[in-house]
Amino acid sequence: MKTSTWCVSGTSLSPLDLAFGARRSARPRHSPCGDPDNMQKILKNNAVTGWMMVSPLAAVLFLFLVLPIVMIVVVSFWRATEFSIIPAFEFDNYEFLFGSSVTYTVFINTFKYAIITWIFTFLIGFTVAYYLAFHIRSLTWQIALFLLCTIPFWTSNIIRMISWIPFLGRNGIANSTLISWGVIDEPLEWLLFSDFSVVLAFVHIYTLFMVVPIFNTMMRIDKSLIEAARDAGASGAQILWNVILPLTKPGIMIGTIFVVTLVMGDFFTVRIMSGSQSANVGRLISNDISLLQYPSASATAIVLLVTVLITIGILLRFVDIRKEL
Amino acid sequence: MTKYTKRNGLSRRTMLKTGVAAAAGTLAAPMVWAQSNIVLRQAGTGVSAFNEIAAKAKEDLGITMEMTALDSDSVTQRVATQPDSFDIADIEYWICKKVWPTGNLQAMDTSKIANYDKIAGTFRSGKLTPTSEIAQGTAPHTVGFTTGVNGTEFVQEESGYMTLIPTIYNADTLGIRPDLIGRPISNWSELLNPEFKGKASILDISSIGIMDMAMVCESMGEITYADKGNMTKEEIDKTMAIFTEAKQNGQFRAFWKSFDESINLMASGEVVIQSMWSPAITAVRSQGIPCVYQPLEEGYRSWGGGMGLAASLEGAKLDAAYEYINWYLSGWVGGFLMRQGYYSAVPETSKLFMSDDEWGFWYEGKESVGDIVSPSGQKLEGPGVIRDGGSFLDRMGAVACWNSVMDENQYMVRKWNEFIAA
Numbered sequence: 001m002k003t004s005t006w007c008v009s010g011t012s013l014s015p016l017d018l019a020f021g022a023r024r025s026a027r028p029r030h031s032p033c034g035d036p037d038n039m040q041k042i043l044k045n046n047a048v049t050g051w052m053m054v055s056p057l058a059a060v061l062f063l064f065l066v067l068p069i070v071m072i073v074v075v076s077f078w079r080a081t082e083f084s085i086i087p088a089f090e091f092d093n094y095e096f097l098f099g100s101s102v103t104y105t106v107f108i109n110t111f112k113y114a115i116i117t118w119i120f121t122f123l124i125g126f127t128v129a130y131y132l133a134f135h136i137r138s139l140t141w142q143i144a145l146f147l148l149c150t151i152p153f154w155t156s157n158i159i160r161m162i163s164w165i166p167f168l169g170r171n172g173i174a175n176s177t178l179i180s181w182g183v184i185d186e187p188l189e190w191l192l193f194s195d196f197s198v199v200l201a202f203v204h205i206y207t208l209f210m211v212v213p214i215f216n217t218m219m220r221i222d223k224s225l226i227e228a229a230r231d232a233g234a235s236g237a238q239i240l241w242n243v244i245l246p247l248t249k250p251g252i253m254i255g256t257i258f259v260v261t262l263v264m265g266d267f268f269t270v271r272i273m274s275g276s277q278s279a280n281v282g283r284l285i286s287n288d289i290s291l292l293q294y295p296s297a298s299a300t301a302i303v304l305l306v307t308v309l310i311t312i313g314i315l316l317r318f319v320d321i322r323k324e325l
Numbered sequence: 326m327t328k329y330t331k332r333n334g335l336s337r338r339t340m341l342k343t344g345v346a347a348a349a350g351t352l353a354a355p356m357v358w359a360q361s362n363i364v365l366r367q368a369g370t371g372v373s374a375f376n377e378i379a380a381k382a383k384e385d386l387g388i389t390m391e392m393t394a395l396d397s398d399s400v401t402q403r404v405a406t407q408p409d410s411f412d413i414a415d416i417e418y419w420i421c422k423k424v425w426p427t428g429n430l431q432a433m434d435t436s437k438i439a440n441y442d443k444i445a446g447t448f449r450s451g452k453l454t455p456t457s458e459i460a461q462g463t464a465p466h467t468v469g470f471t472t473g474v475n476g477t478e479f480v481q482e483e484s485g486y487m488t489l490i491p492t493i494y495n496a497d498t499l500g501i502r503p504d505l506i507g508r509p510i511s512n513w514s515e516l517l518n519p520e521f522k523g524k525a526s527i528l529d530i531s532s533i534g535i536m537d538m539a540m541v542c543e544s545m546g547e548i549t550y551a552d553k554g555n556m557t558k559e560e561i562d563k564t565m566a567i568f569t570e571a572k573q574n575g576q577f578r579a580f581w582k583s584f585d586e587s588i589n590l591m592a593s594g595e596v597v598i599q600s601m602w603s604p605a606i607t608a609v610r611s612q613g614i615p616c617v618y619q620p621l622e623e624g625y626r627s628w629g630g631g632m633g634l635a636a637s638l639e640g641a642k643l644d645a646a647y648e649y650i651n652w653y654l655s656g657w658v659g660g661f662l663m664r665q666g667y668y669s670a671v672p673e674t675s676k677l678f679m680s681d682d683e684w685g686f687w688y689e690g691k692e693s694v695g696d697i698v699s700p701s702g703q704k705l706e707g708p709g710v711i712r713d714g715g716s717f718l719d720r721m722g723a724v725a726c727w728n729s730v731m732d733e734n735q736y737m738v739r740k741w742n743e744f745i746a747a
Contacts, residue, residue: 084427102746169593170593192595275526275579276529277580284742290399292406
């Protein structure tokens with residue numbers, strides 16, 4: 001089927017060309033259309049091999065990513081009763097969504113969590129990565145300490161999150177310690193089931209997603225650049241600001257995308273750590289699902305998806321991560 | 326420990342976990358009637374999904390039960406959308422009202438239920454005693470019968486075809502920590518008393534939560550409902566407004582969705598007054614922490630649970646399911662669940678599997694003579710204690726409303742979502 005496409009113009013791009021830059025395909029190429037029986041020639045053609053190489057991935061992505069999303073888009077226009085969903089094409093779900101002030105509050109809340117969590121994960125992640133990359137001299141120690149960072153990943157997200165609850169509770173370890181030190185007289189109520197505890201759990205769970213990509217790009221910075229900067233008289237702070245930070249941008253951006261998308265898509269952390277009292281978009285969706293309102297959940301999911309895509313689109317305007325990969 | 330493993334949002338994981346646990350439980354049991362290799366998958370609310378029951382069923386019947394414990398909303402979702410994922414649905418009557426129209430359940434022929442005549446009146450005529458009033462809401466008998474095996478309409482009389490075979494029921498009220506409150510509590514309105522600011526909780530399951538809210542608003546004198554079980558839009562709006570205001574003033578510490586969460590909130594002292602279920606009270610007390618299932622002047626909010634058969638069941642599996650349900654009503658399970666604080670729908674048979682002291686304490690509201698222990702063997706009460714709320718007739722006779730699904734349910738659900746997000 002695709003034959004026609006690359007027969008019409010011998011210089012059309014294959015996906016592989018796109019992936020590896022278009023330069024190669026710009027070369028004049030022998031068209032296989034002249035002798036269709038010659039399999040060898042067809043197989044040698046860049047475009048054919050290109051399409052063949054990407055087709056398994058494309059098929060997987062199509063089946064497991066594109067199709068489900070298309071399905072969600074379709075369902076978002078359906079109608080629901082308490083126990084069934086009815087195929088339809090109507091905008092009621094979107095109308096209700098955009099017509100409710102709760103939607104806006106919840107989206108603002110979602111962004112608030114994402115931004116605050118990003119600030120903390122970035123500060124902590126950058127510091128940790130910087131320490132590992134530039135202060136630890138031996139590779140063995142770097143690897144050892146890096147692995148140490150991943151130890152929390154040996155237990156599940158949920159366990160790590162829930163273990164905060166007895167720690168932060170009204171009669172928890174944090175409060176009783178502070179009281180016994182005489183720092184406070186009354187237990188601090190805002191430690192648990194508050195925005196504080198939600199953000200704390202997010203930062204705890206997702207900081208490593210910031211550390212890894214930043215550490216990775218830092219390790220690839222040519223050390224001689226830093227020496228050159230020092231020789232040229234730059235102070236430590238200047239090197240950090242003018243050399244390391246710009247060169248680490250792709251790592252920061254990758255980490256940012258991880259953290260922002262994870263936080264914006266979360267529903268469980270917010271439910272558990274806020275004691276069900278705060279809501280983000282994920283909770284709105286999960287509430288709808290649990291009450292069998294699939295069309296309404298789909299509509300919310302589509303709006304969330306678009307929002308996240310726009311956010312990432314904006315982020316990618318700042319840094320061209322493809323250049324660095 | 327099935328009941329402690331469920332958490333909302335993790336149903337698949339929980340399902341695997343409970344499945345494995347159930348499998349492990351049944352493997353350990355002696356294979357007395359090992360001739361059958363029938364497996365029945367039971368999905369239900371965690372209130373009665375105990376591995377002990379699965380193990381005993383294997384021992385007595387040779388049927389392997391795979392129990393899955395989910396919260397009420399998830400189980401509703403499962404029955405409505407995944408009819409092939411279960412054989413027996415262990416649900417509540419208000420869930421039945423929601424899912425019956427999907428046609429995913431089949432009615433049961435009461436002539437095949439050996440103890441049908443012994444099932445409590447509440448589930449048949451709706452009357453606890455011949456003279457009692459029927460409470461507001463989705464009372465079990467109103468959605469308990471249908472016209473035939475494939476009937477889609479509910480009928481009000483005993484038609485010989487039951488939608489669910491009743492298993493357990495109870496009268497719910499507020500749970501309190503008497504040690505942290507230090508004064509008597511006797512009204513539902515106390516839930517919103519500013520005295521308990523930041524120390525109250527309500528459950529985040531809309532169909533049940535709205536009824537607790539209604540009990541509170543009525544007790545405060547703010548709203549008089551024509552029928553709490555079937556509110557108008559205005560009544561829903563007013564109710565939600567009162568609770569949204571309370572929420573924004575910081576009245577609530579947290580909301581809970583699965584009942585292990587309610588145990589943790591109460592046991593840790595985060596909350597001193599909240600909506601609660603009977604076995605959660607039992608669980609808190611068995612940790613040695615004082616907790617009272619406080620009878621209140623306005624009465625109880627009640628619920629009933631029962632088992633429904635998947636529409637796809639047929640042949641040997643259907644026979645096995647009937648056998649299992651007959652066994653369920655024959656007493657052992659009833660006795661087991663009565664020790665959790667529930668009432669068995671067939672009290673006569675359950676009595677045979679309980680000691681006189683246990684029967685006196687749990688059912689008749691008499692003072693305990695010896696130690697009262699939970700089904701897992703932990704001591705709950707010493708001698709000389711009376712059950713909170715007293716006897717069966719005292720408690721079930723004071724039911725003000727049943728958990729419900731209203732005509733305006735969809736509107737209520739959206740408002741509930743707004744309340745949670747507010």
